[in-house]
Amino acid sequence: MWDKTSIRVQHLKPSAIRKYFAVPSDVVTLGIGEPDFTSPDKLIAAAHESLKRGNTHYTANAGIYELREAISDKLDELYGVKYDPDSEIIVTVGASEALYLAAATVLNPGDEMIVVTPCFVSYQAAVELADGVPVEVACRLEDNFDLNVQAIEDAITPKTRGILLGFPNNPTGAVASREKLQQVADLAAKHDLAVISDEIYERLIYGVEHVNFASLNGARERTFIVGGFSKSYAMTGWRLGYVCGPKHLIPQLYKIHQYLIMSAPTIAQEIGIVAMRECEPDVERMRQEYDRRRRLIVDGLNSIGLYTFEPKGAFYAFPQISGTGLDSTTFADRLLAECKVAVIPGCGFGQCGEGHVRTSYAVKYENIEEALNRISDFVSKLKK
Numbered sequence: 161m162w163d164k165t166s167i168r169v170q171h172l173k174p175s176a177i178r179k180y181f182a183v184p185s186d187v188v189t190l191g192i193g194e195p196d197f198t199s200p201d202k203l204i205a206a207a208h209e210s211l212k213r214g215n216t217h218y219t220a221n222a223g224i225y226e227l228r229e230a231i232s233d234k235l236d237e238l239y240g241v242k243y244d245p246d247s248e249i250i251v252t253v254g255a256s257e258a259l260y261l262a263a264a265t266v267l268n269p270g271d272e273m274i275v276v277t278p279c280f281v282s283y284q285a286a287v288e289l290a291d292g293v294p295v296e297v298a299c300r301l302e303d304n305f306d307l308n309v310q311a312i313e314d315a316i317t318p319k320t321r322g323i324l325l326g327f328p329n330n331p332t333g334a335v336a337s338r339e340k341l342q343q344v345a346d347l348a349a350k351h352d353l354a355v356i357s358d359e360i361y362e363r364l365i366y367g368v369e370h371v372n373f374a375s376l377n378g379a380r381e382r383t384f385i386v387g388g389f390s391k392s393y394a395m396t397g398w399r400l401g402y403v404c405g406p407k408h409l410i411p412q413l414y415k416i417h418q419y420l421i422m423s424a425p426t427i428a429q430e431i432g433i434v435a436m437r438e439c440e441p442d443v444e445r446m447r448q449e450y451d452r453r454r455r456l457i458v459d460g461l462n463s464i465g466l467y468t469f470e471p472k473g474a475f476y477a478f479p480q481i482s483g484t485g486l487d488s489t490t491f492a493d494r495l496l497a498e499c500k501v502a503v504i505p506g507c508g509f510g511q512c513g514e515g516h517v518r519t520s521y522a523v524k525y526e527n528i529e530e531a532l533n534r535i536s537d538f539v540s541k542l543k544k
Contacts, residue, residue, distance in 0.1 A: 172288060175281045176508020180492065183502050188531040190457075190519040191502035193330060193476065195394040200442040203395070203431040210430040217426060221418045223251025223402070224429045230436035231387075231402050238362075239372035241380070247407040250417055251400070251424045251432075255360045255388035257417075258403035259286045259324075262356045262384040265413040266322045267292035273356075274315050276307065276325040277510025278332055278478070280358070283324055284510075292321070298512035301480065304469060305334035309343040316351055323348060325373075326358035328365060331509045331518035332478045333454075333471020338371045345379040355383045360401070361474040363392035363443055366451050368472045374404070381406050384413075389428075391474070392443050393435045398428040450475050453521040453528055460532035461519070464539050475522040478506065482515035484542050492517055499534040 180191040198204075222228065228245035235241045243249050252258040259282060267273060269291040275283050277296045284294040297315050299305040312323065323344065327336040348355050357373035374380040388401030401424075403413065457477050461468040466479035481491045488505035495501050506516030521528055 168289065168291070172285060177281055177504055180496065180502045180504055183496070187496065187500045187502050188527050188534065189502040190521070190523060190528070190531050191504050193520050193522065194396050195391065195446065195475075195522050196524060197394040197446055199394050199398070199431075200435070200439050202434055202438055202442075203393070206431045206434040207427055210427050215426050215430055219423045219426050219429055221423050222249070222414060223424055224433070227251055227429050227433050227436070230433050231404070234436050235372065235385075235404065239375045241372050241375045241385075243404045244407060248410050249402060249404050250410060250414055251402050251429060252417065253401065253421055253424050254390060254399045255358065255386050255401035256282055257421060258386040258388070258401045259283070259356065259358060260289060261413045261416050261420075262386065262403060262405075263287050263292060263324070264290040264416050265409065266354045266356070268321070270319065271321040272317060272319040273321060274312055274323045275510070276312070276323070278305070278329070278506065278513040278516075279326055279510055280330045281508055283326070287324070293319070295320070296510050296512070298510065299332070299334065300512075301469060305329060305332040307336050307340040307344055309340055309347060312344060313347055316353075320351065320353060322354035322356060324356045324358070326360070328361040328370065328473025330361065330474055331476050331504070331506070331513065332469065333474045333476045334469070335365055335368050335370060335473040338369065341371050341373060342376050345373065345376040348382055349378045353382070355379065356386065357383060358386045360386065360388050361391050362387065364447055364450060364475060365473045366454060370473065384409070389432055389435055393439060394446065395428070395431075395435065398425070398431065400424055400428040400432050450521065453523075453525055456525065457519060457521045457528050457532070460528070461535070464532070464536045466535075466539065475520055477519045477521060478516045479519065480516055484539060486542070488514055488517050495535065495538055499538045501531050501534045501538075
């Protein structure tokens, strides 16, 4: 049997989420970061029409021009950030491809990338697959999981090439303040670092402002903005994302994309145009329902005695479970086995995530109520 696989893949850790993805039907899952909504009706109809027109061929490597134009218009409308559809936007297979492309464009083998944690499970993996070294810098619960700029600066070494961050945040639901983001932008300029800003949850915010990182003073020329359609438009299965950046950098990223992917799925791109231009009421409808669920899960977890920071974005709550005497993996495993509720261990989102679990409120309101009842029973038994 041939088993001489690369050191790169041997050292790559499995995703902490997959273990809790495929669960029996009697499990109430708060584990998966996927909208429970079906893609809006307009998008389903547009997909049918696209197929009837025979749109089953490759598109331009960078994506359909009209979609790139729609992305450009939307970013300009929302944040006053302008990108040239011809030279500064690439349509990707989800935001995950965009993350890898940006990391591979920035890093040489052995270079370091500061990764702000807690973070989505693929951040460190994207850096490692690009032959870089992820250096975790923690956001702290006592700071409401806002950026710790001093800790970021302390982590910079001669090998540091960039900073990777994601706000609104998965798994904490934190939304970084404009003040701290500008300080990070200033820090990147001071040390001549690239910034990869994952803004996939940009439209799912509650009572606060989302700041596009490229809109900050001095940031655009060194920043890759990663975005997509999965979360805001309930389009996870369509696999559609994008990356924006300055025209002196995007052609380098484009070279990797053209060999790795060729082009994003044509039918997904077709409906992406409709999503950007016609589905704002759907985005707001879903956001309001997430907000209703957010209040339920935060209040419920706190009443159980699991202190929960109030998330201001995305669709996650990150309760502190260290007071139960269990580590996050044991808590999640026992909760699943004994009470049929799926959550994700916090340690899967970076070392600083230990002592927490991630719960998703992208599920029906009634399911959250049932999950809270079961979690309450579980925690009560632990105290006996």
